[in-house]
Amino acid sequence: MVRIPLKQLLVENPQKVLVLDGGQGTELENRGIKVANPVWSTIPFINESFWSDESSDHRRIVKEMYNDFMRSGAEILMTITYQTSFKSVSENTPIKTMEAYDRLLSRIVDFSRQCIGDRNYLIGCIGPWGAHVCCEFTGNYGPRPENIDYYQYFKPQLDNFNTNDNLDLIGFETIPNIHEIKAILSWDEAVLSKPFYIGLSVHEHGTLRDGTTMKEVAQMIEDLGDKINPNFLLLGINCVSFNSSPDILSTLHEHLPDFPLLAYPNSGEIYDTEKKIWLSNTDKLNSWDTVVRRYINSGARIIGGCCRTTPKDIEEVAAAVRRYT
Numbered sequence: 001m002v003r004i005p006l007k008q009l010l011v012e013n014p015q016k017v018l019v020l021d022g023g024q025g026t027e028l029e030n031r032g033i034k035v036a037n038p039v040w041s042t043i044p045f046i047n048e049s050f051w052s053d054e055s056s057d058h059r060r061i062v063k064e065m066y067n068d069f070m071r072s073g074a075e076i077l078m079t080i081t082y083q084t085s086f087k088s089v090s091e092n093t094p095i096k097t098m099e100a101y102d103r104l105l106s107r108i109v110d111f112s113r114q115c116i117g118d119r120n121y122l123i124g125c126i127g128p129w130g131a132h133v134c135c136e137f138t139g140n141y142g143p144r145p146e147n148i149d150y151y152q153y154f155k156p157q158l159d160n161f162n163t164n165d166n167l168d169l170i171g172f173e174t175i176p177n178i179h180e181i182k183a184i185l186s187w188d189e190a191v192l193s194k195p196f197y198i199g200l201s202v203h204e205h206g207t208l209r210d211g212t213t214m215k216e217v218a219q220m221i222e223d224l225g226d227k228i229n230p231n232f233l234l235l236g237i238n239c240v241s242f243n244s245s246p247d248i249l250s251t252l253h254e255h256l257p258d259f260p261l262l263a264y265p266n267s268g269e270i271y272d273t274e275k276k277i278w279l280s281n282t283d284k285l286n287s288w289d290t291v292v293r294r295y296i297n298s299g300a301r302i303i304g305g306c307c308r309t310t311p312k313d314i315e316e317v318a319a320a321v322r323r324y325t
């Protein structure tokens, strides 16, 4: 294997900070793929022509996107599987059986690996339970979020990702609800046998979308003590406001000073759900240089961008990472 295992890399090189790619879903949209549908950025992979026609436009666009992120300096990249849970796929596409679903995931992962080569790290991206009902930015999981069967929801995607050697890390992203975090962290190595991280979905003022404070999240993790799954490698924030993200990460670091963190904020633009357009970040208080420097001072080991960040943003992230490590 050309790459050393990620866990080993993080432990043996305490100064190393990995540059992550940017928002794949919105970047595919920038490049002309229409992603407005219930499985969002999974859509290009659903059509059989993606797989049968080597020269398909969508295939070329995905490849070019990965190439551009790598050219910008990304060394860890994500599969485009945020909205690819068995539930979302089987309810909204012609792919209905577990067998066909499994094939879809393996094809996506193996194609992503081909695109990024053997040297770079690949994350198997998993969106939150709330993604299939679009509430990852409200955290409103109904009256009894503690009763949701998170395991049943994630199991098909996990079973596939756990066993695919092309993946180095599993990323649970944009998790807005404390009960969902508790569920994920209750799973042992039999359920989650690959290294994984959790990216929290947080408000600008710094609480989880459901109102839980970073201190409470940290306390919950501390309380797990030795019972914690050894594959839990990193905790962090993603798709959070660009401007407030350094403060939020620093709070997390204050409460979990020894835990490796990660951060990949969105561009700071706001999505207007009525007009269906992105409103520009008129109040961009920080530059990537400042944001990245502050992340690194707060223990971040993986840094990149989420929605609406582009290869240009990742170039700036990479330059700052070089400057401050």
Ligand code: MET
Pocket (backbone or CB within 6 Å): 022, 023, 024, 025, 026, 041, 078, 080, 082, 125, 173, 174, 239, 306, 307
């Ligand atoms: C809503 S956050 C989505 C993150 C995901 N990695 C993507 O850009 O495709």
Ligand SMILES: [Zn+2]
Pocket (backbone or CB within 6 Å): 023, 238, 239, 266, 306, 307
């Ligand atoms: Zn995002």
